[in-house]
Amino acid sequence: MKHGYIRVAAATPDVKVADPEFNRKRICEQLEEGIKNHVKIMVFPELCLTAYTCGDLFGQDALLAKAKEELKQILNVTEGHDLLAFIGMPWENHGKLYNTAVAVQDGRVLGIVPKTNLPNYSEFYELRYFQPGNELPVTVKWEGIEIPMGTNLLFACEEIPQLMIAAEVCEDAWVPNPPSIRHVLAGATVIANCSASDETTGKDIYRRSLISGHSASLVCGYIYANAGEGESTQDLVFGGQNLICENGTLLAESRRFGNKTVYGDMDLERLNHERRRMSTFPAADRRDYRVVPFHMKKEELELKRYIDPRPFVPDDEAERSRRCEEILSIQAMGLKKRLSHTGCKHVVIGISGGLDSTLALLVTARAFDMLEIPRNQIHAVTMPCFGTTDRTYQNACLLTKKLNAELLEVNIKEAVSLHFRDIGQDPEVHDVTYENSQARERTQILMDLANRLNGLVVGTGDMSELALGWATYNGDHMSMYGVNSSVPKTLVRHLVRYYADTCGEEELRDVLMDVLDTPVSPELLPPRDGKIAQKTEDLVGPYELHDFFLYQILRFGYHPEKIYRMAVSAFGDGYEKETILKWLKVFYRRFFSQQFKRSCMPDGPKVGSVAVSPRGDLRMPSDAVSRLWLEELDNL
Structure with missing residues (x-):
């Protein structure tokens, strides 16, 4: 549970209808497996201790008594372990029978959560056997101990403040106002659902969408355990589709028609951060709730x-293509909006033959097409200097030609050399002044050209x-509108590749593919043997x-130590641990020290969930210090 991770499981045991002893043995086997796998929360299907499909046998005292007898054996298995399990079973109280999820841990029953919404339509007849559960908890006695029973129960972990668990049962998740809504408003971060949802054609897709959607709208973890093989097939078939979701992400899913246990490592810190970040997510109101520690x-x-x-980049090719088109x-x-608002019919872009300026030019061509402005009013300016290579120069020229934009070449060597003389810079000293003088000369040319053309400078960074x-x-x-300002470098590459794959022009595709194959470089230092040196x-x-x-820093605000751990896990054998740590320290240093550049960055469109605009997602002081974050990494 370090860094907020907790292992959870959804288990479907083999069952026999109306045979609690057999069912208990299978449940205990899965509990023992869960304990070995360091599971902390384990959810079992609805009424799994008896089987869901007992029908009128739920009216038999022998079945009900045997179920409670077998529950004692389950408690024995959990004794000495901190795994918290939710077991589906019938429970009688004051002469009424309830369909419940019983929470057990370390040899004791923590609470009993009755089902609220009892389906009595189509193939379901639960009102024939069960009573709708009470919201406000009451106390029931069993085996000489007092147990809270009610829908409004929260199971709170004393050692992990972010872990607050509530339960609902099957149909409760399918109604317009499920109990889980009020559970999360009371502070629950994880919902357990003991379910027995039968299979019909296409129902698995809807079920997956439903549970994933619940976890997203409620910003919670959701563990859904479904009944499977062993239930009566007199009229129905149960497929055992188990689902573990976290804030809209499917962490684990079992294949249907085979009883399995699925595991997932939930990130409680992520859930907590999301709720804290969202000003529309209310503070917990636990009135009418009983908290069970x-x-x-x-x-x-x-x-x-x-x-x-x-x-930033979807793994699925179809989704990646859809995302690229959308971005x-x-x-x-x-x-388009900026051009129509300003009335500009001309734009100026510095084109280098690199990835970023290539994407900016492609985007500009699309905007001009939308406005029905001729593309020859896009002025692509190549400004070769000391570090320009033939490869990038040729690609810049060819790309501009293939997009029917106007190409303008301004060689800045003489201007930069004159500037060096004016400020006393030795041209043989290839320091930051040597490099930045070239970049600023290029920006001056672009800005002045835009003035002359009554146009707008499109930024490429x-x-x-x-x-x-x-x-x-x-x-x-600096620019007048930065179209790439919220597109990360890894995504820039895929956007250009998508354009290459879909443009339908072989020569344009070829030049785009060569741009993709070119090393990323500012080309501010002289080339070596005609090749990029920097x-x-x-x-x-x-x-x-x-x-x-x-992504991890801005989207979730994780500790540096956790981000390091995640990176080591994510990149596997791709990088040595020491290499990851080195560059993570570099990132923090530069991220803090360079905020002054972001504080006055030009306008540009947000395209994803992470952005660095000072007017939008990142209101950060330019003089904040990084010591706190770097010290944590130094102590690893």
Whole structure:
């Protein structure tokens, strides 16, 4: 449970109808397996101790008594362990029978949660046997102990404040106003659902969407255990579709028609951060609730949770293509509005033959098409200087030609050399002044050209560069509208590739593919043997690592130690641990020290859940210090 991770499970045991002894043995086997696997919360199906499909046998005293007798054996198995399990079983109280989820831990019953919504339509006849549960908890006695019983129960872990569990039973999740809504408003972070949902064609898709949607709208973890093989097939078939979801993400799902246990490592810190971040998520109101405390030992898990090394880029090819098309449209729509508002019919773009300026040019061409402005009023300016290579120069020229934009070449060597003379810079000293003078000269040319043309300078820098401050202040840092300002470098690459794959023009595709194959570089130092001498990722680190850090830091506010652990898990054998730690420290240093550049960055459209605009997602002081974060990494 270090860093907020907790292992949970949804288990479907083999059952025999009306045979609690057999069912108890199978439940206990899965409990023991869960204990060995360091599971802390385990959910079983609805009425699994008797089987859901007992029908009128629920009216038999022998069955009800046997179920409670077998519950004692389950308690014996849990004794000495902190695994919290929810077992579905019938429970009689004051002459009425209830369909309940019984919470058990360490040899005792913590609480009994009755089902609220009893289906009595189509194939369901639960009102024939059961009474709807009470919301307000009451106290029932069993085996000489007092047990709270009611829907409004919260099981609170004393050692882990973020862990607050509530339960609902099957149909409760399918109604317009499920109990889980008020549970999370009372502070529950995890919902357990003991379910017996039969299979009909297409129901699995709806069920998955339902549970995932609940976890998203309620910003919670959701453990859904469904009845499976062994239930009566007199009229129905149960498939055992178990689901573990977290804030809209499916962590684990079992295959149907085979009784299995599925495991998932939930991130409680992520849930807590999301609720804290969302000003519309209300503070907990626990009136009418009874809080049941329990204890749980903290232990560090070897994570089985999948951590996506590329959080900005979908793995699925179809989804990635859909996302790329959507982002290109957002970028183009942003520029379209700015052009129509200003009345500009011309734009100026510095085109280098690199990824970022290529994407900016592609987006601008799309915006011009939307406005029905001729593309020859896009002025793509190539400004070769000391570090320009033939490869990037040729690609810049060819790309501009293929997009039917106007190409303008301004060689800035003479102007920069004159500037060096004016400020007393030795051209043989290849320091930051040597580099930045070139970037600022290029920006001056673009701005002045825009003035002459009554146009607008389109910025090319991406979000990863802004996060690292890898931009020359008042150089490539500045523009009149930055179309790439919230697109991370790892995503820029996929956007250009998507355009190459869908443009339908072989020559355009070829040049785009060569741009993709070119090392990322500002090209501010002289080439070696005609090849790029200055590779950005050699200097500031791999962009795939920095984009991973950026996402986890801004999206979830995690501790540096946790981000390091996640990165080690996500990138596996791709990087040594020491390498990841080195670049994470670099990221924090640069992220804090370079905020002044982001504080005055140009306008640009937000395209994803993470952005660094000072007018939107990141209101951060330019003089904040990074000591707290770096010290945590130094202590690893």
